[in-house]
Amino acid sequence: DAGVTQSPTHLIKTRGQQVTLRCSPKSGHDTVSWYQQALGQGPQFIFQYYEEEERQRGNFPDRFSGHQFPNYSSELNVNALLLGDSALYLCASSLAGWRGASYEQYFGPGTRLTVT
Amino acid sequence: KQEVTQIPAALSVPEGENLVLNCSFTDSAIYNLQWFRQDPGKGLTSLLLIQSSQREQTSGRLNASLDKSSGRSTLYIAASQPGDSATYLCAVRGSARQLTFGSGTQLTVLP
Numbered sequence: 001d002a003g004v005t006q007s008p009t010h011l012i013k014t015r016g017q018q019v020t021l022r023c024s025p026k027s028g029h030d031t032v033s034w035y036q037q038a039l040g041q042g043p044q045f046i047f048q049y050y051e052e053e054e055r056q057r058g059n060f061p062d063r064f065s066g067h068q069f070p071n072y073s074s075e076l077n078v079n080a081l082l083l084g085d086s087a088l089y090l091c092a093s094s095l096a097g098w099r100g101a102s103y104e105q106y107f108g109p110g111t112r113l114t115v116t
Numbered sequence: 117k118q119e120v121t122q123i124p125a126a127l128s129v130p131e132g133e134n135l136v137l138n139c140s141f142t143d144s145a146i147y148n149l150q151w152f153r154q155d156p157g158k159g160l161t162s163l164l165l166i167q168s169s170q171r172e173q174t175s176g177r178l179n180a181s182l183d184k185s186s187g188r189s190t191l192y193i194a195a196s197q198p199g200d201s202a203t204y205l206c207a208v209r210g211s212a213r214q215l216t217f218g219s220g221t222q223l224t225v226l227p
Contacts (some may be wrong), residue, residue: 109159
């Protein structure tokens with residue numbers, strides 16, 4: 001049973017560029033959440049997708065956007081990259097995240113983004 | 117706004133010692149609390165999930181307790197091993213449905 005997968009593993013971009021990160025949820029899961037983890041910090045919630053809609057959003061600017069596909073996989077897009085966007089981006093999946101708040105979240109290995 | 121604090125920020129112990137990691141949160145209206153392990157540069161591995169109606173959960177050498185009314189949780193690791201060396205993160209899921217994390221406790225178990 002495949003867990004949560006993310007691609008790419010590492011990415012180096014230049015300030016002002018745009019980036020797309022991808023996530024496939026654990027088999028049977030329908031809800032995907034994205035988190036940003038700066039070095040030495042705990043992960044910060046970016047947004048959550050369920051039924052192809054953004055259901056909840058953390059304190060992140062509109063430069064961060066996302067999408068969920070019919071097969072439940074998801075993309076995170078970041079426009080106009082800043083040096084401060086350098087971080088580990090984590091994807092988490094769960095069941096019915098919007099309604100099933102008691103369900104356990106499973107995390108992927110993350111994508112390390114470096115902005116130079 | 118939910119805030120999660122983990123103490124200590126770093127801990128170094130000799131192999132075989134029993135240890136306790138602490139987590140506190142400001143809003144007791146939570147659905148559940150999860151403890152995670154994170155190895156350097158890696159993703160998060162879920163260790164234990166405690167629902168708001170539960171007092172504790174156990175998995176092998178790990179035991180996590182939850183006192184929702186006081187906003188506290190502890191992770192107890194018995195007979196620590198060098199392989200337990202990692203950062204341990206506590207996260208709560210509240211009415212906002214998202215996970216709010218602490219900054220973690222970096223654990224080093226010395227052989």
